[in-house]
Amino acid sequence: MLKSMSKETINTRSDDQFCRNACGFYGNKIWDGFCSKCYREVYQQAKQIQEAYDGKSNTSISESNSSLSSSTSSSHEKRRSNITMPNPIRQMVHRAGNLRSSSNSVISALLNDEQTIENESVSKYLEIIIADDARSDIKSQVKTFANNFHKKCSNKNIRLDTLIQEYGTFTDTIKKRIQTNSIYREENEDLIHRVRDYVESIIFSKDYVSVFDRIAIECEEQDLSIQNRISSLHWVTPTMLDVVLNEDISDHRETMYKAVNALIELDAKTTPQGKIHSIMECKSFIEQVLQSTSGTTINADCFLPALIYVVLKAKPPRLYSNIQFSSHFSQPNGEQLYYLANLDSAVRFIELLQAEHLGLSSNDFSLYMRGEPVLPSSCVSLFDYSFENNSNIQQLRNMCIQCDEIEYNSQKFHENMTDFNQHLVQSVTDINELFNDSYTRFAYFEQIPALIKLENIDKKDIDLLNPSIIENKYSQETLESKTALKQDIEQ
């Protein structure tokens, strides 16, 4: 639109004389129809990509390049100075051209990234392949799928299930291909793992975010609820879970921190294998701690509680989504699958955690959950040692509960008293009004109120019901006297 306008208003020359980038300057055949500036932008980037790709810079090319650029830029300047009348439309067109060229550079930068990632991955994972045709076969297979998958990921309408299925099918076919195709006959048995890592690094360097976001959106509620659940269980101690762990020993504490960190890092890893690796790392640290604490073999009886404790301490972000992602997209071996199942179980245990699971009474559990300091969790072991007799602890707890009850009841009582007071005042005023009314109507009965001395009772009454007095005296007597007074008045 702008371009055509500029053609009509500014220039009568045919379109192909303009720079292909629509920057508003004239193009030239020797620069592939670009103006000198755009030519430099486009082709130098291409050259840089090529150079990065080749991994070496050709000095002669860059020299000739710089001489070319210097000459073109000077001519560019000249042409620029030739424009005498600044035309707003031309400026707009110029700006649009700039935008386009910058978006070009973004795309080429992306291409550049992709290339480097592919190259790095190839050298990292596919080096061991002996036969060249096997390597190029894998490369082309993965590339085709990656492009396909990327398109699907960018399409918001394609659901997660489809992506999972596509990915699963692809990994299966490539596995089968390696097992059956004759070009892989010579290869090492480790190849399947290498290829798995290669596939993951290619696919998830591009599409991790869009895939993970789909999962995270689906699991947002569970993620939040497990996080809140973990937050509300911050008071759980190793002893409650039967974990043989002494956090007072600094070595153990540090290893425990490492395990916690490994679990937190789970969210930051962007490939399924990376996530599995985090879980396995966490597992090794836990084993290390347990080994040095108990010295016996580590079986599920001691591993699972420790893992639960670590999950509680780590409060890993988006834990549920991460487990989902790992189980949908990773191809774990038996051992990794076992520990993934353990992590899943730990999460489930935390979700379903009840008082008896921690050896607490349901009363204590709810007190802990409300954040009330029944017995500070850090002092539990202290109390266990100093009070050999359990009844002392029991007494203390009972007293705490009683104290709570008294406080609660007194508050209730206070509220009731205030209510009562208001009611009373209201009634007294009402009656007074009634009396006053009566006085005015039956003036000759005036001497009767004086006999009852209602005014006096009234004043005394109000004083007694002053809140400050009530606060100091919760005694039954006061209440009784008030009730009596009330009865008096009502009579």
Place this chain on the structure above:
Amino acid sequence: MTSNNRQTSNNSNANRSPVNGQSARTCQFKMVLLGESAVGKSSLVLRFVRGQFHEYQESTIGAAFLTQTVSVDDTTVKLELWDTAGQERYHSLAPMYYRGAQAAIVVYDITNADTFSRAKVWVKELQRQAAPNIVIALAGNKADLAAKRQIEVVDAQTYADENGLIFMETSAKTAMNVNDIFMAIAKKLPKNQDSSSGRTGNNGPSITVDRPGNSRAAGSDGGCCAGTK
């Protein structure tokens, strides 16, 4: 060669390439260990794994997950042994472990009658909840402590016969019957792919795809068969 390929690819966790498996085909099975905490599950497995094939011992400290390879006839059977936490509080999590398992070994302590009744509960639960063709074995451990016996062999044998279980009294301490019970399970496992892959309708990763989703669904619906939670 071809059959080998199919074998490994259909068993989810096949991590060895077929190219080196020239001689015999390899089957891989998941076996879960159930039982109260002090009945000696881990010692039983450790005796089995370390007593026979030292070179296959994969983990030096961890005994929660172990593998052991045995050969049955012309087939190499790789057993993946999944230990479960025996404490009462973790019972409700067991379905997450035995889901997809082709074999289970339920261990009790012959000197403790409670562990036997708990083992019966496990068996019932497995029959109802686990894969329909799961091979279940009942192991009466601590047979070396026969003097303190609370469960008679006959009773356990009758129970096992009624429920179609493999049964043996074992002793991790003296190694009595330890290899035998695992071998009996390995023999009973279906080696041809069609029947053994009851859990695997599809190939490889779909198992892991199914697992957490199902487990959650099952957990929230039925509260699992532990029934308490």
